[in-house]
Amino acid sequence: MKSVLSERKALHPPSIDDIEHRELPGTAAQALRDLAAEIARTVARSSADAAEFLADPALLAQIGARAGDLPAAVHTAVRPPATAAGACIVRGLPLSDSEIGPTPPDWQSAARWSADPGRTRGSFELDIAMLLLAAAAGEPFGWAGQQDGRLVNNIIPAAGHEFEQSGASSTVLLSPHTEDAFHPLRANMLMLACLRNLDSVGTTVSSVRRVRLPRPQQDILRTPTLPILPDVSYGSAFERAEAVPVPTLWSEPGHEDDPGSLTLRFDPAYTPLGDAGPEFREAYAQLERELERVCAVPALRRGELLLLDNDVAVHGRVPFTPRYDGTDRWLKRVNIRLPERPRRAAESRENGYGQQIVAPFAPMPPRPAVSVREAREERNGAVDDRGSIGHT
Numbered sequence: 001m002k003s004v005l006s007e008r009k010a011l012h013p014p015s016i017d018d019i020e021h022r023e024l025p026g027t028a029a030q031a032l033r034d035l036a037a038e039i040a041r042t043v044a045r046s047s048a049d050a051a052e053f054l055a056d057p058a059l060l061a062q063i064g065a066r067a068g069d070l071p072a073a074v075h076t077a078v079r080p081p082a083t084a085a086g087a088c089i090v091r092g093l094p095l096s097d098s099e100i101g102p103t104p105p106d107w108q109s110a111a112r113w114s115a116d117p118g119r120t121r122g123s124f125e126l127d128i129a130m131l132l133l134a135a136a137a138g139e140p141f142g143w144a145g146q147q148d149g150r151l152v153n154n155i156i157p158a159a160g161h162e163f164e165q166s167g168a169s170s171t172v173l174l175s176p177h178t179e180d181a182f183h184p185l186r187a188n189m190l191m192l193a194c195l196r197n198l199d200s201v202g203t204t205v206s207s208v209r210r211v212r213l214p215r216p217q218q219d220i221l222r223t224p225t226l227p228i229l230p231d232v233s234y235g236s237a238f239e240r241a242e243a244v245p246v247p248t249l250w251s252e253p254g255h256e257d258d259p260g261s262l263t264l265r266f267d268p269a270y271t272p273l274g275d276a277g278p279e280f281r282e283a284y285a286q287l288e289r290e291l292e293r294v295c296a297v298p299a300l301r302r303g304e305l306l307l308l309d310n311d312v313a314v315h316g317r318v319p320f321t322p323r324y325d326g327t328d329r330w331l332k333r334v335n336i337r338l339p340e341r342p343r344r345a346a347e348s349r350e351n352g353y354g355q356q357i358v359a360p361f362a363p364m365p366p367r368p369a370v371s372v373r374e375a376r377e378e379r380n381g382a383v384d385d386r387g388s389i390g391h392t
């Protein structure tokens with residue numbers, strides 16, 4: 001699938017002034033880091049479940065119980081993006097280059113190094129800090145089929161994956177997409193933390209609330225026409241017969257004329273556009289062009305968080321040249337469910353192609369979820385690609 005974003009964006013990123021910025025006050029940010037460090041000390045770091053898989057029940061219980069103790073300023077900073085941009089950047093998380101150590105060669109190494117008592121604690125403590133932030137914002141969750149069910153995913157370029165549509169890629173443009181668009185339990189919000197980005201590699205962000213589409217084309221895209229299929233990370237064993245047409249655009253009933261309520265579910269790389277008629281394809285192509293027109297390309301810096309509204313904005317990444325010398329771009333990502341956020345009722349009848357979430361913070365999982373341990377056993381070292389490495 002050809003990207004909607006032209007390569008020139010990599011060379012001439014537009015202004016990002018229109019993306020909301022928030023500052024985490026110094027005292028609040030330090031309180032967060034201190035609490036994460038305290039929790040990290042109380043769990044046995046040598047325990048693989050605690051550190052490598054973030055699955056220790058005592059660890060998760062502490063995070064769930066103590067996220068509410070964070071200063072009000074922290075909760076305010078991680079509320080969902082408030083503008084039509086569908087994204088915001090939170091600045092002020094204290095994070096030094098030395099405490100995180102070199103960028104690992106892949107997400108598996110990142111997970112192992114977090115659990116290694118002989119290595120710096122920064123990555124592990126940041127995982128805990130991100131889960132605290134995510135728990136303050138909503139309900140963090142993972143996918144059984146992604147990065148062994150880990151609740152915090154590492155986004156790192158990996159040798160041999162340069163040309164994939166995946167977070168491990170680098171030299172190709174990562175096409176704009178809704179994260180896990182194929183699944184009814186996809187995140188409402190993504191939290192990306194930047195640990196290192198020396199080359200100022202841009203993350204692309206395009207909000208559907210900034211596009212201009214004629215009403216007839218909007219109506220075409222509101223009509224369930226095509227399915228969105230699982231990306232290759234989930235294997236190919238699913239039955240195509242399970243595929244359910246979904247709308248590309250959606251607003252809550254009664255709010256169809258309110259541009260501030262428009263949401264999208266968009267992943268052209270996994271949408272069989274050839275199965276649709278010319279009117280739908282043209283409307284879809286016009287949406288792609290508009291998403292390119294309104295695209296912002298923030299280049300995250302160490303200690304910055306990018307909050308992405310996954311119902312409002314699509315995201316991707318511009319190409320870059322990896323060095324594989326321990327200094328490459330390194331992000332961490334958490335999926336967050338916002339329980340108060342409405343979704344289309346018909347989505348509750350979708351089966352998600354059998355993919356399950358790992359949701360230890362959900363009081364009542366909306367459908368059967370698996371534990372981190374079960375996810376790991378089920379996964380059993382399967383090959384990773386776009387989703388499991390985590391595309392960003």
Ligand SMILES: [Fe+2]
Nearest residue numbers: 179390391392
């Ligand atoms: Fe992504």
